Amino acid sequence: MKTFFKALAFLIAFLPLSIHAQQAEVKAMVDKMFADVLNKDFESLLNMTHPKVFDLVPKEQMLPIIKSTFEGNDEFSVELPKETPSYKISEVFKGKNNNLEYAFVTYDMAMNMTFKKQEFDEESKKMMIPIMKAQGMDVTFTSSNSMNVLMRDRLTIFLKEDATKNEWVVVNYDANSPLFYQVLSSDLLEAAKTYKQNLMFESKKKTEN
Template sequence: MNNSKLLTTAGKASILFIVFAFSTLCFAQDSDKVAKELDSVALKMFNDVNERNYDGIMDMSYPKLFEFVPREVMVNVFKSMFEGNDEFTVDIPKLIPEYEISEVFKVEKDSAEFAFINYDLKMSMTFHDIAEEGFDEEGKEMMVDMMKMQGMEAEFVSDNTIDVIMPNRMTIMVNDKLTNGNWAMINYDTNSPLFYQILSAPILEKAKDYYQDLLIEHKKKD
C-alpha cells in the first residue's frame, strides 16, 4: 500500500474513532444525566414521606392509579395510616434509607422508560384497639410469624407496639405518555390485584425478573 492510501486509510480510521468516541461520550453524558434525575426523584419520594407531604406523594404517583382509586381516597388512606386511626398508627422514621437504582429499561412499543429502586423500609406499628390489654405472648408470636411469612422482620418493643423491617422493598419509576415526560412511582406489590391492572405486561415481566434476581443476590450475601 502506497503512502497516499495509507494516509487515506488512517484518516478514515481517525474520523471513525472520533465519531465513535464522541457518540460514546454523549451516551455516557445522557446516562449520567438520567441517573442524576432518577436519584433526585428517589430523594424527593423519601423526603415527601418523611415530611408527610401527601399531595407531593400523590403528585409523584403513577397517574393510572387514580383511575381505580380516587386521589382523595388515597390521601385519606395515607393520613389515616400516618396520623392514626381507631385500630393502629404507623410510624416511619424520618430518614433516607440506603437505596439502589437500576439501569433504565425501555418499552419501544409504548414509548415508555422505567427503572427500579430498592431499599429496606423500617417502621413501627402501634395497635390502639388492644392498647389496654396488649398482645399476650401467644398473640405476639403469631403476629411475628405472620409477618415473617410475608418477608418481614418483626419484634415487639411493648405489648402493643411492634418494630418492623421490610427488606428488599421495590418501587417502579415510570416515564411514559401518561406521565407527560416526568417520572412517576408505583410500589411493586404482587399481593394487590390492582397492581397488575395499572402497568403494561412488559414492565410487569421485567419487574418480576428484576425482583427475583434481587432476592437471589441478597440471599448470596447472607
C-alpha cells in the same frame, strides 16, 4: 467516512452523559419521595404517582389511604424514622413501547407500629412473628401493643412514558394488588417480577453465608 466516524465518536461520548443524567433525575426523585414520606407531604406523594392510578381510584379516595398508611388510624399508629433509608438505584432501562424508560429502587424500610385497641400476649407474639415474616417483615415486639417492623427488600419502580407526558412517576411493587397489573405494561411487569425475584434470591444467599 470521516463524517461517520465523527458521528460515532459523538454518540459514544454523549451516551454516558445521557445515562448519567437520567440516573441523576431518578436519584432526585427518590430523595424527594423519601423527604415527602418523612414530612408527611401526602399531596406531593400523590403528584408523583402514575396518572393511570387515578383513572381507577380517584385522587380524593387515595388521599385517606395514603394518610392511613403513613399515619395510622383508629386501630393503630405508625412512627417512621427521621432519616432517609439507604437505597440502591438500578440502571435506567428502556421498554418496548410508548417511549418507556424505567429504573428500580430497592431499600429496607423501618417503622414502629402501636396498636390502640389490641394487645398481644406471649403466645400471640409467637404466632404474629412468622405471619409477618411471610409478608417480608421482620418484627420485634417492644411492648404488649407495640412493635418495631423492618420491611426488607422493598421495591419501587420509577418510570416515564407517553402516558406520563415523559415525566418520572412512581409505582410501588405489589404483586398482590390488581391495581398494580392494570397500571403497568406487560413487559415492565415481567421485568419487575424478575428483578424482585433476583433481589429475594440474593437476600436468601446472604442469610445462608
